[in-house]
Amino acid sequence: MTTIPKVRYSRRTLLKSGAAALAATALPAPMVMGQESKNITLRQFGTGVSNLNEVATKVKEDLGITLEMTALDTDSVTQRAATQPDSFDIADIEYFVAKKVWPSGNLQAMDASKIANYDKIVGIFRNGKLTPESTIAQGTAPHTVGFVEGPGGTSFVDNESGWMTLIPTIYNADTLGIRPDLIGRPIESWTELLNPEFAGKASILDISSIGIMDMAMVCEAMGEIAYGDKGNMTREEIDKTIAIFTEAKKNGQFRAFWKSFSESVELMASGEVVIQSMWSPAITAVRSQGIPCVYQPLKEGYRSWGGGIGLSASLSGMELDAAYEYINWYLSGWVGGFLMRQGYYSAVPETSKEFMSENEWGYWFEGKESTGDITSPFGDKLAGSGEVRDGGSFYDRMGAVACWNSVMDENQYMVRKWNEFIAA
Numbered sequence: 001m002t003t004i005p006k007v008r009y010s011r012r013t014l015l016k017s018g019a020a021a022l023a024a025t026a027l028p029a030p031m032v033m034g035q036e037s038k039n040i041t042l043r044q045f046g047t048g049v050s051n052l053n054e055v056a057t058k059v060k061e062d063l064g065i066t067l068e069m070t071a072l073d074t075d076s077v078t079q080r081a082a083t084q085p086d087s088f089d090i091a092d093i094e095y096f097v098a099k100k101v102w103p104s105g106n107l108q109a110m111d112a113s114k115i116a117n118y119d120k121i122v123g124i125f126r127n128g129k130l131t132p133e134s135t136i137a138q139g140t141a142p143h144t145v146g147f148v149e150g151p152g153g154t155s156f157v158d159n160e161s162g163w164m165t166l167i168p169t170i171y172n173a174d175t176l177g178i179r180p181d182l183i184g185r186p187i188e189s190w191t192e193l194l195n196p197e198f199a200g201k202a203s204i205l206d207i208s209s210i211g212i213m214d215m216a217m218v219c220e221a222m223g224e225i226a227y228g229d230k231g232n233m234t235r236e237e238i239d240k241t242i243a244i245f246t247e248a249k250k251n252g253q254f255r256a257f258w259k260s261f262s263e264s265v266e267l268m269a270s271g272e273v274v275i276q277s278m279w280s281p282a283i284t285a286v287r288s289q290g291i292p293c294v295y296q297p298l299k300e301g302y303r304s305w306g307g308g309i310g311l312s313a314s315l316s317g318m319e320l321d322a323a324y325e326y327i328n329w330y331l332s333g334w335v336g337g338f339l340m341r342q343g344y345y346s347a348v349p350e351t352s353k354e355f356m357s358e359n360e361w362g363y364w365f366e367g368k369e370s371t372g373d374i375t376s377p378f379g380d381k382l383a384g385s386g387e388v389r390d391g392g393s394f395y396d397r398m399g400a401v402a403c404w405n406s407v408m409d410e411n412q413y414m415v416r417k418w419n420e421f422i423a424a
Helices: 011-026 034-039 053-063 074-083 095-104 190-194 208-221 235-250 261-270 280-287 317-330 334-340 349-353 358-364 394-398 411-423
Strands: 041-046 066-071 090-094 167-174 176-178 202-205 254-258 275-277 294-296 302-312 381-383 401-404
Touching (some): 053 066, 167 394, 235 411, 254 261, 261 280, 280 294, 280 381, 302 317, 334 358
Parallel strands (some): 041 066, 202 275
Antiparallel strands (some): 090 302, 176 294
16 A cells, blocks of 8 residues: 555644645645646535535635535435436445445445545544454444455455545444433433333334344343344344334334434424434434433443445546545544534544544543533534533443444345334
C-alpha cells in the first residue's frame, strides 16, 4: 500500500487557508483540483441519519464542491444502489447492505492509499477489533465486507487489501429508547420490550433487516432461543423469532411500527410509546424538546451498525478526484464533530476531537461528567453540568456490542416472514 502524508484540517487551517490551499497542501497530486472543484456537483443519496444539509453547506464552503443530497429509508437506499447505477455518484450506505449491493457491480473499489487518515480509522472497520483483546460480535461485522482483492474485485477478503468497498464514516451502538418519567423504574434488559406492563405502549421499527435483530436480542434475553448467529439465522430460528413477536402483537403489545426517524420521535415525545427501538438522533430530538428520554444501556449489550461512503462504478476523471477530496474532508474532523454531538461516532475520532470542546469530548466520547451544558449540533440543550452519557464511554459502549446489523443467507425467507408479522 502506498503511503501518503497524514494530515489534519484544523479550524485555523480551514479559515486561514481556504479550500483551494487546503486541497493543494493536504492531498495527493492527482487530487489537487484548485478552482475546478468549484464547478463539480456530486449526487449523493443515503438515509437521513447522515445525509444532512449542514454537511452539504459546509463542504461547499470549504471545498467548493456541490453536493446534491437525497435522503431515503434504508430499504430504498439498498434498492437504488443495487438497481439504479446511473442515478448517483456517492452512495452513503450501511455496511451490511454491501452484501446486497456489491455483487451488482454498481460500486467501485476505492484505493485506501488515497485516504489521508486511513491509519487513524478505528480497528472495527479494519480488522474487526475495537482493541486487540476484543471479541468480534455476531452478524455482518463491517470489516468482513470492507475489502476486496483489487480494483476489479468481486469478492470480499478478510484482510486489509488496500481496496475498500466503503470508506467508513459513522456508526453507533443501538439499544432501546425509554421514557423514564413514564416508566418509573429501572430498565435493564431487552426482555422489557415484550413486558405486558407496557402493552399498547411499545414499538419496534418496521425495517426487516434491522427489526429482526432487535427481535433476536429480545428472544435471546428471554431465554427462548439460543441462536448460532443472530445475524445469520436458520429458517427454524426465524420462524421461532417471528412467532414470539406475532403472539405479542396479537396480544396488543405494540402501539405502532415505525419506519422513519420522525415517526419514532413523535411516538416517544407524545408519550404514546414508552419503550421502543430507537436511533441516537431521535433520542437527541426528544430531549431537545425538554422531554426525558434515555438510550438505555442493557445488560445483554448493543445491536450495532456502521455506515460508509461508496462510489459509483461510473464515476471517473475530475468527478472521481472530487469524490476522494470530499471523503478526505469528511474524515478530517468537522463532520465527525457534528455527528458526535448527535450521539454517533466518527470513524476517525481523533480528528473530530479538534472540532469539539473539552467538555463535549469528555461527555460524548470519554463518558465523563459534563462540566457545563451539552447541546445538540443545532444548539438545543441535551444535558446539564454533572450529567454523564447514557452507557458511558466510547469503549464501554462499542465494547459491549453483541451483534451487527446483517444480511442473512435466508434473507428472502426472513423478509417474507417479517411481512407476515406486520400483516398479522
